[in-house]
Amino acid sequence: MVIIEDEPAIADNLIHVLEMDGFKVCWFAAGELGLAYLTENSVELVVLDVGLPDVNGFELCKTIREFSDVPIIFLTARNDEIDRVVGLEIGADDYVTKPFSPREMLARIKLRIKKMTSHKGESDNKQTTENASSCSLQPLNFDYCINGHMLGLTAVEFKILHKLINESANVLSREQLLVAADIAPSASYERNIDSHIKAIRSKLKPFNQSEFIRTKRGFGYFYSESDI
CATH class of the missing domain: 3.40.50.2300 (Response regulator)
Incomplete structure (x- = not known):
């Protein structure tokens, strides 16, 4: 330490x-x-x-x-x-x-x-999931890798994206994403989740995958590779 x-x-x-x-x-x-x-x-x-x-x-x-x-x-x-x-x-x-x-x-x-x-144990032991295999988006060393290219996520961004992918069947509120990122939920910080989502989308954009993080207005965000 x-x-x-x-x-x-x-x-x-x-x-x-x-x-x-x-x-x-x-x-x-x-x-x-x-x-x-x-x-x-x-x-x-x-x-x-x-x-x-x-x-x-x-x-x-x-x-x-x-x-x-x-x-x-x-x-x-x-x-x-x-x-x-x-x-x-x-x-x-x-x-x-x-x-x-x-x-x-x-x-x-x-x-x-x-x-x-x-988190390290989950990443080391995790096999390629259905979501990851279809777009080659895989967790690696607390970041995500697409076809050999690292996204360069911050620790908070990694935790948010990891949560969205692992619970892709669910719409997650800003409060739930704060908890996933190990940040105590507060009204003053809750809207900053939007900034983190924007940053993650920006890093996915060069790989044409920014649209996989979707917004459910009035509720939160979810991850989906399907055409909706």
Whole structure:
């Protein structure tokens, strides 16, 4: 596990709790040092501060997402709603504000690792489904692949598309898609699902499959390859 946090006291408290629970932790006080480590090593999870001395944590998150789907939890003193929304939209899996309880953070970390392990098991063990085989759209390394080309989905986009495909017989509400993306449903964030759907459609468009994600006005979204 990697912690990228420039305040030693905060890092020390969190490291103590994590190591007592059996985690091996690497701590970096600067973003570039943490990024260099992540490009060379596979880790279970990243705890990332936003206000780092050398780089903005949001920008660092976007850079990490270019090559890794490792769970990322933001740890920051910035508690404005817009910061939370931005953090989740660019690919973070959770957002914790300071001051925080190290025990609560430990629980959140374990939950994210458990969810990621579960998703990985599903992807590794999943055979080509009827939906996937007809269009060569298959899950691979927490992304979707079409005829050998990766879509380049963010973590949130992958979870939304994965849910839509796996429940293609059902119309899913925005709230259901938020839950599938591991985001706590809220009226303020619910409409952002539309932005994620738009982004997914845009990435499917070059393969002539954007229309497979369909809108049921007044209800939500569903996935279908059939002519309706």
